[in-house]
Amino acid sequence: MKNILIVFLLAFFQSTTAQSTFEYDVVLTPVVVSGLPGLHSYAFGQHNGKWLIIGGRKDGVHARQPFNAFPGAQNNTEMYVVDVATQQTWSASVNSLPTGIKEQLQSTNMNFYQDGDALFIIGGYAYSTTAADHKTFNNLTSIDVPNLINAIVAGTPITSYFKQISNDVFAITGGQLGKIGNTFYLVGGHRFDGRYNPMNNPTFTQTYSNSIRKFTIDNSGSNLSYANYEEVVDAVHLHRRDYNLLPQVFPDGELGYTISSGVFQIAVDLPFLYPVDIKVGGYFPQTQFNQYLSNYHSGKACLYDATNNRMHNLFFGGMSQYYYQNGTLLQDDTVPFVKTISLTTRFSDGNLLEYQLPVEMPNLKGAGAEFIPNENLPHYTNEVIQLSNITDNEFVIGHLFGGIQSSSASAFTDNQTNLTSADPTVYEVKLVKNTTLSTPQIDGKNPFSFTVSPNPTVNDTVRVTFEMPYAAKLNYMLTSIDGKIIEEGEIEDTKMGKNAMNFDISFLNSKMVILTFIFDDKYYVSKRIIKK
Structure with a gap:
């Protein structure tokens, strides 16, 4: 089935061109690095200007037939060290x-985070010879990045630079790993075990995490361990995978993260559009704002302007339900490959624009793909670049490497995965000051809301009222306070x-529940209902 392009209702999807709050041109320059193959969905670390690249896949987007999807022969079994300055590669x-x-370490979509000299890798999905099947690995592995890089360059043994433990809490693929404090x-x-099947035939089992799993790691001795495990569950707002986790500096200066988009909604196979902020004090769905131009995991760069208290997030290509064509914003529910480079900005009052x-x-x-930041620039502990501390009018913020490239926007939908491949290109990413830059700005405001009365209530029925700015599909979910x-x-x-409408809550045992309305498969609104 070919893509169907749907023009937005202009009354609700306004796009205006305005003076940019991000006064830089983005310049991509290809860099030739000999010996580096095309890879996507890998993990990376870096030390003293050299990159360490592990895992991922050598083919393009996965096939739609179970017997062809994720062949073991296309697992990346080489670990690469890249010196982008000298354009050299070792493996x-x-x-x-x-x-x-x-x-x-030959799996795809591992969860990874570099903490000092240690690269921590969790989970990932691939064919396992031991299991004689595809599986999500339940491992936490630590890697001594500087010593492994030196050993690979020197061609000496590498085994001593790895530690690994196993527990099913680590059996996650397509999530992201971060650190606060x-x-x-x-x-x-x-967790996805077995062979991919687009028809949902029983060739696999799949369980979304729906959670933030928190823990500490002790990597100090010869054995690896974790402690202080805690799980926060929300089957509505944390039902995300294959998204971008954005390190953030929030308006009050607190460091944390933002979940950007991701898939799939529970009632429909479409991306989530609203972000979720993560801080020490909890997680906070930002349902008042939708991000339209980047919906899947891609390269991203995060930069904080302390002078103006603005948090900027750049997104490089990927796949998206929405994109511009000849100046018109279009919707394509097959979520095609796109060329878009977009930006979201959080302002001092917390408002977001795209x-x-x-x-x-x-x-x-x-x-x-992954964006590998330039560590020589001033940056926060969570890798956010300190934009205000850079005085140059042009500077390299990092490099993009790999990802999936396609000659057709609809290659996956059309089952023409032969038109896709893993991209071997490295791009230098430079910012060049441009104070006259004007950019199309998308109104991402949520035009829907609802009220519940009385609330708190002693009744078994509550009155829900809402106004629809246009006729739209409406789904609902009732969730417990523990996220189920x-x-x-x-x-x-x-x-x-x-x-x-009257909403029956007589069957509820809990004193507090959360009612979420989903309007038009894209706008979420949640309210707490309290029973006295």
């Missing part, structure tokens, strides 16, 4: 490592304008 095979380590945050993702930048990716590429779904469904017979 070593994972096959010299113990079985548990070598199988995990001394605590690691394993955010979202899913912009399309005037530059695009050279081709349909960027999905599953109690009931879900579709509300019919709604209309444009004012609507009211």
Whole structure:
């Protein structure tokens, strides 16, 4: 089925061109690095200007047939060291490592975070010879980045630079790993065992994490361990995978993260559009704002302007449900490959805006790529670049490497995965000061809301009222305070304008529940209902 392009209703999706709050041109320059193959969905670390690249895949987007999806022969079994300054590459095979380590480190969509000299890798999905099947690995592995880089360059043994433990809490692929203070945050993702099947035939089992898993790691001795495990569950707002986790400086100066988009919504196979902030004090869905131009994992760069208290997030290509064509914002629910380079900005009052930048990716590429930041720039502990502390008018913020490239926007939907491949290109990413830059700005405001009365209530029925700015599909979910779904469904017979309904809560045992309305498969609104 070919893509169907749907023009936005202009009344609700306004796009205006305005003076940019991000006064830089983005310049991509390809860099030739000999011996570096195309890879996507890998993990990386870096030390003293050299990169360490582990895992991922050598082919393009996965096939739609179970017997063709994620072939083991296309696992990346080499660990690469890259010196982008000298354009050199060295490599070593994972096959010299113990079985548990070598199988995990050739997987795709691992969760990873570099903490000082240690690169921590969790989970990942691939064919396992030991299991004789595809699986999500339940391992936490630590890697001594400087010593492994030196050993690979020198061609000396590498086994002593790895530690590994196993526990099912680490059986996650397609999530992201971060750190706030001394605590690691394993955010979202899913456990997927067996062979991919687009028809949902029983060739696999899949369980979304729906959670933030928090813990500390002790990597100090000869053995690796974790402690202080805590799990925060929300089956509505944390039901995310294959998204971008953005390190952030919030308006009050606190460091944390933001979940950007991701897939799939519970009631429909479409991306989530609203972000979720993660701080020490909890997680906070930002349902008042939708991000349209980047929906899957891609390369991203995060920069904080302390002078103006603005947090900027750049997104490079990938896959998106929305994109511009000849100045018109289009919707394509097959979520095609795009060339878009976009920006979201959080202002001092917490409001968010999204912009399309005037530059695009050279081709349909960027999905599953990584942005490797320039560590020589001033940056916060969570890798956010300190934009205000850079006085140069042009400077390199880092490099993009790899990802999936495609000659067709709809290659996956059309089952023409032969039109896709892993991209071997490295791009230098430079910012050049441009105080006259104007960019299309998208109004991402949520036009929907609802009220519940009385609230708190002693009744078994509450009155829900809402106004629809246009006629739209409406789904609902009731969730417990511990994040589990109690009931879900579709509300019919709604209309444009004012609507009211009685909502039965007599069957609820809990004193507090959360009612979430999903309007038009894209706008989420959640309210707490309290029973006295």
